[in-house]
Amino acid sequence: MKEAKTARxxxxxxxxxxxxxxxxxxxxxxxxxxxxxxxxxxxxxFLSPLLKKNTSPKVRVALLSQIPDDGMPRSFPIVADHVxxxxxxxxxxxxxxxxxxxxxxxxxxxxxxxxxxxxxxxGYKPGDDLFRCPCHTSxxxxxxxxxxxxxxxxxxxxxRLPVELRSVASADDNEAVEVWIEFIxxxxxxxxxxxxx
Amino acid sequence: MSSHLRSLVDWLDDRTGVRxxxxxxxxxxxxxxxxxxxxxxxxxxxxxxxxxxxGTFLWMAYSPSTQTAWESVFYIxxxxxxxxxxxxxxxxMAHAMVVLLAIHFAQVVWDGAYRAPRxxxxxxxxxxxxxxxxxxxxxxxxxxxxxxxWATSVGTNLASQAPIVGPEVKKLAIGGVDYGxxxxxxxxALHAGVLPGLLIALLxxxxxxxxxxxLHATEPLKGPxxxxxxxxxLKDSVAALGVLAAVLALTIYSGEAELTAPxxxxxxxxxxxxxxxxxxxxxxxxxxPGELEVWGAFVIPGAVVTLLFLMPWIGRSRGGHLFNVGLLxxxxxxxxxxxxxxxxxxxxxxxxxxxxxxxxxxxxxQAFLDAKQEAEHEAERVIALAQSPEKIPPxxxxxxxxxxxxxxxxxxFTQHCAGCHTHEVDGRHKFDIEFDPKEFSRTAQNFGLNLVxxxxxxxxxxxxxGVGDKLWMQSFMSPQLITDRNHFGYENSPFxxxxxxxxxxxxxxxxxxxxxxxxxxxxxxSISIALWLDAGTxxxxxxxxxxxxxxxxxxxxxxxxxxxxEVLESGMSCIDCHKYHDEGELGSAxxxxxxxxxxxxxxxxxxxxxxxxxxEYNDRMPAFAPHDDPxxxxxxxxxxxxxxxxxxxxxxxxxxxxxxxxx
Numbered sequence: 018m019k020e021a022k023t024a025r026x027x028x029x030x031x032x033x034x035x036x037x038x039x040x041x042x043x044x045x046x047x048x049x050x051x052x053x054x055x056x057x058x059x060x061x062x063f064l065s066p067l068l069k070k071n072t073s074p075k076v077r078v079a080l081l082s083q084i085p086d087d088g089m090p091r092s093f094p095i096v097a098d099h100v101x102x103x104x105x106x107x108x109x110x111x112x113x114x115x116x117x118x119x120x121x122x123x124x125x126x127x128x129x130x131x132x133x134x135x136x137x138x139x140g141y142k143p144g145d146d147l148f149r150c151p152c153h154t155s156x157x158x159x160x161x162x163x164x165x166x167x168x169x170x171x172x173x174x175x176x177r178l179p180v181e182l183r184s185v186a187s188a189d190d191n192e193a194v195e196v197w198i199e200f201i202x203x204x205x206x207x208x209x210x211x212x213x214x
Numbered sequence: 215m216s217s218h219l220r221s222l223v224d225w226l227d228d229r230t231g232v233r234x235x236x237x238x239x240x241x242x243x244x245x246x247x248x249x250x251x252x253x254x255x256x257x258x259x260x261x262x263x264x265x266x267x268x269g270t271f272l273w274m275a276y277s278p279s280t281q282t283a284w285e286s287v288f289y290i291x292x293x294x295x296x297x298x299x300x301x302x303x304x305x306x307m308a309h310a311m312v313v314l315l316a317i318h319f320a321q322v323v324w325d326g327a328y329r330a331p332r333x334x335x336x337x338x339x340x341x342x343x344x345x346x347x348x349x350x351x352x353x354x355x356x357x358x359x360x361x362x363x364w365a366t367s368v369g370t371n372l373a374s375q376a377p378i379v380g381p382e383v384k385k386l387a388i389g390g391v392d393y394g395x396x397x398x399x400x401x402x403a404l405h406a407g408v409l410p411g412l413l414i415a416l417l418x419x420x421x422x423x424x425x426x427x428x429l430h431a432t433e434p435l436k437g438p439x440x441x442x443x444x445x446x447x448l449k450d451s452v453a454a455l456g457v458l459a460a461v462l463a464l465t466i467y468s469g470e471a472e473l474t475a476p477x478x479x480x481x482x483x484x485x486x487x488x489x490x491x492x493x494x495x496x497x498x499x500x501x502x503p504g505e506l507e508v509w510g511a512f513v514i515p516g517a518v519v520t521l522l523f524l525m526p527w528i529g530r531s532r533g534g535h536l537f538n539v540g541l542l543x544x545x546x547x548x549x550x551x552x553x554x555x556x557x558x559x560x561x562x563x564x565x566x567x568x569x570x571x572x573x574x575x576x577x578x579x580q581a582f583l584d585a586k587q588e589a590e591h592e593a594e595r596v597i598a599l600a601q602s603p604e605k606i607p608p609x610x611x612x613x614x615x616x617x618x619x620x621x622x623x624x625x626x627f628t629q630h631c632a633g634c635h636t637h638e639v640d641g642r643h644k645f646d647i648e649f650d651p652k653e654f655s656r657t658a659q660n661f662g663l664n665l666v667x668x669x670x671x672x673x674x675x676x677x678x679x680g681v682g683d684k685l686w687m688q689s690f691m692s693p694q695l696i697t698d699r700n701h702f703g704y705e706n707s708p709f710x711x712x713x714x715x716x717x718x719x720x721x722x723x724x725x726x727x728x729x730x731x732x733x734x735x736x737x738x739x740s741i742s743i744a745l746w747l748d749a750g751t752x753x754x755x756x757x758x759x760x761x762x763x764x765x766x767x768x769x770x771x772x773x774x775x776x777x778x779x780e781v782l783e784s785g786m787s788c789i790d791c792h793k794y795h796d797e798g799e800l801g802s803a804x805x806x807x808x809x810x811x812x813x814x815x816x817x818x819x820x821x822x823x824x825x826x827x828x829x830e831y832n833d834r835m836p837a838f839a840p841h842d843d844p845x846x847x848x849x850x851x852x853x854x855x856x857x858x859x860x861x862x863x864x865x866x867x868x869x870x871x872x873x874x875x876x877x
Contacts, residue, residue: 063386066386066388066390066391066396071391094480101394102389110480111479111480134507135368135372135499136367136368136371138482154500167503169503170502170507171504172505187841187845187846188842191841191846202391205374207505
């Protein structure tokens, strides 16, 4: 047993010449390619999410008549078509937005419910004078600014989304004003609002 | 050993060297004899083996996609025989591993077992610890329930704040810009393939090096040296059995491993917390406002992990070793303190009274507790639905929730109706059965009883609790009840002095003889039964009882259609104001044909000012969907249907139960 082992591990060296050099080179290259090819194919696929871009759909959120100018935040779901890899969800709820219309204002402001700190869902209880994040206790005034400024865990106020009012007329001659917003997703954790790419 | 067996072993040994391998594995010298304090490393290995076994079998039943992840875990937990045990063992063994890891690590540092020549093995050990944390993080998401989804969302958002490469790291981790199918496929690959592979790849040299250096015996030695087999192995096995017993006890007595409602990106989950052993990190972040976050999330944890890796070199001197032990104590102490603080913050409202000074803290805690209870309620319901003969549709369990009046009704009512209407029991009904508060929601959903109260402080419209049921019908024909605040007596009601009220009050006038009163009472009783049966809110009535009621209803229908005129002094009947099937006309009062039936209520909410309902008498109720063009409407038909079904108590009852109330 012992003898066999020694025999097998006996070190033999090769003499260097051009032939063996090319042999070695060929061995390394061939073996390397054999292993690298599947690896590269895998890595490319693995990295493919980096090429995906975030879209910011424009979404109809509510009728203007649903948001009286009483300065009270009202929560509305964002409903849009959503594609997740191979599945397309028609009219899926993809997020939530608070609309606030102050006294005498024609247009509401839209605040996304995603916390600028770590992306938790900011809550609002009717009657409260603050929005509150349930995770790390950030609090925001009803205009979205931070209650305690820089002492707040959140690095910036709630993100405002662009609002657009659109009049629609139906076939039966009725008119209504719709509230549309551009549902932009912002990066969390920064002082500035940076769109996720 | 028989000679045949011996020759077989000889043959095998000749070709594999198995004897010496086994000898090497078992006859390790244990200086000073076997001791209980040497068991921790082995228990970790056994725990990992247990995770591999349970994990492999869970894997065989798990399906990573957003429509199947929760669903397959539900199926493992509630439908597959023994599934709850399998999942419980995997879940709680993961907890046990973290505890064992802490003990093993603390012991090594305390004893200075990282000193030369064991530095490299210590480094491998710290790397192993990080891999175990990675396994735990990735495993938390896989059930794709609200808890895992929102906790992981916070975790990956934090990762995206890492300097420079953060956003890219997040995209790679979640497999795109949003959480979805590829988040699950990636997390599963990490959890079941990459990380366990890495763990094995590190564990093999960890154990090999441990054997090479020998056991780090603790002085003073207690006795003569012994061999690993059988002395120490026995102790190790007994310890492993103890760990298993603890895990089993947790699985059985603390309930099954939790499965909250399916992940829903659009529904907030205010009780999102990481698993308890990461709570300290979660709490730690509260200390870093604004952009200082990067210190709490990266710089300090990064520095601590670097220090851990450097411990063997720091600990070369006596002072260095003391520093390491001090760091260990500070870390463990800090973790315990932060964890306790996090728990105290969350459960503050259960332990303290609310005062002016602590109101913010109290409210935040109350919100957490409410959210937790709400989540439990939702999870219970969706599990009950998935277990019902309805099963889960191909679109997933989220559809089951979105289309369930029991869950969606209260939300929609709060949003659209509760400004004016209240929905409170208000002592109106007496139940024949007693409700166990713990079983409250479950009992209610099983019996189709709508017990959810949504109380509007100043209602300016009828109380919609029990709308369309027997008592509702009776109340509108009772001279006392019709004018109370639950019916026409709400604030500023134009109907409180209206024709219906005076009709009912006159019909029950004081001058009636006893015989006449009896006839009037009987007539109105029959009418209310007829309306009730036509409304179809009779799900709680036993079929036999319903048959008897049907006779009374037939008489009631005749009365509504004109017969009442013969009973009443005034000579009037319902169809003088209301329309009822072919009798009477629309225009002065709501149509009684199918009054409070599903169709009637949906049309009513669509447009209460239509001629079929209150017409010009409708002074306040908005028309929620008066237009054919859905873009013009506040509510779509689906939402109205959910509100109506909820008000009427029409939802899937998960279990077949005997109707508790019969008339």
